[in-house]
Amino acid sequence: DNATDTLNFNNKFLTLSGEEEKIAWTKYCKSIKGKTSAGIVGRGIYEVQLRHWLHFFPLNEKTLVLKTEDMTSEEGTRTVVEKAVGHLQLTNHYFAFAHKHSGLYQKPIDDRTAETLANFYATYNARLGHLLGREWDNPWPK
Numbered sequence: 001d002n003a004t005d006t007l008n009f010n011n012k013f014l015t016l017s018g019e020e021e022k023i024a025w026t027k028y029c030k031s032i033k034g035k036t037s038a039g040i041v042g043r044g045i046y047e048v049q050l051r052h053w054l055h056f057f058p059l060n061e062k063t064l065v066l067k068t069e070d071m072t073s074e075e076g077t078r079t080v081v082e083k084a085v086g087h088l089q090l091t092n093h094y095f096a097f098a099h100k101h102s103g104l105y106q107k108p109i110d111d112r113t114a115e116t117l118a119n120f121y122a123t124y125n126a127r128l129g130h131l132l133g134r135e136w137d138n139p140w141p142k
Helices: 001-006 018-030 046-056 075-088 113-131
Strands: none
Touching: 046 113
């Protein structure tokens, strides 16, 4: 399908140097600015985005990175909120949780697209694991 063909060229993904990647990422961000439906693939490249922010706000010092997937139940949401409250050194409060993140999509993704996306994101996800720790090696387990 068209989405799959956009991601690769005969299953060969482009590899860029650090500086080339930075330039490409900047161009990409400018090209999608203000477009609500654009950028869906780029939003999944967490490592590139986080690396920029962590340069200014080091991990464990000022920055806490959380997964919305951990908030698919009331207990999971409570755990994530407690982690954030502790990180911010705030007084513990009782939070009533009326909503949770479903973690589900409206339609299942077809196998070919899922494989293409997994291949596309593999390098970025490995780098994310290196940046944030082993629990982030595969942010989308099946």
